Amino acid sequence: MSQQPAATVRPTRYVVSCIPENDINAPHFSLNVEYRGRDLWAVVRHGSCLSAAGQWSYESVPSEREDEWLAEHRFDLDTALKLAKEAAPTLTVNGFTVAHVLRWPADEAEE
Template sequence: MTNPVPKTAMTMREIRHQLGHPVPPPGVPDAEVLPVRFVVSSVPEGHNARHAYTINVHYRGEGMYSVGHGLAYADGDGAWSYEPSRSGEDDEHDADGLTWIAAHRFELTTALRLARRLAPTLTVRGRSVADVLADGSPTAEGTQR
């Protein structure tokens, strides 16, 4: 019995072409997909108050993400603060801004872990997530949760 000659594996481009899928022209790389926003909340989807109790994890470039609630952003310890304005003229102020940014940007897994930890602890106008869920607020569909 002879061993069959192994076939060379096909590239994804060759597979797509064989299946009749669109293939980028030669020299054009495949399109990149980049996750840029994640929504993290302990309030169920469809609940009227969900938007107020949602943390957004946003892509900020160079593989880094921010963890935001409204206009405030969390640092690695979970403390919320506002991003300082940067004028572009004052080197000392810009250095402070860059220090703030460094403390408020994370790799994706760290940002999502932080957002999941903070979501159940949000308080808006004196009402916690637990308060909102306990009061039986109606959902967008009009049913009680």
């Protein structure tokens, strides 16, 4: 009888948000910290990555990414989570900020 190979589990994405996960607006006011290989992570939102300087820039296809760009947009996990937590309260969607959403009554947020 042959043995089955052992499966491994690896986390590859964290969701970071100031909005409670059960709020209908949470997906829109969230960003992701995603694994990019080689023990490096990216802070991602709508196809853009956050730089070490706190600026968002479009993430091109891998073959078009320069080493300089990668150095500014790839982090160890602790740094990526720190940057994501700092950026999360500043997210804006259609002119509404995180602070607006948190002030809305629960019944209005569910509409």
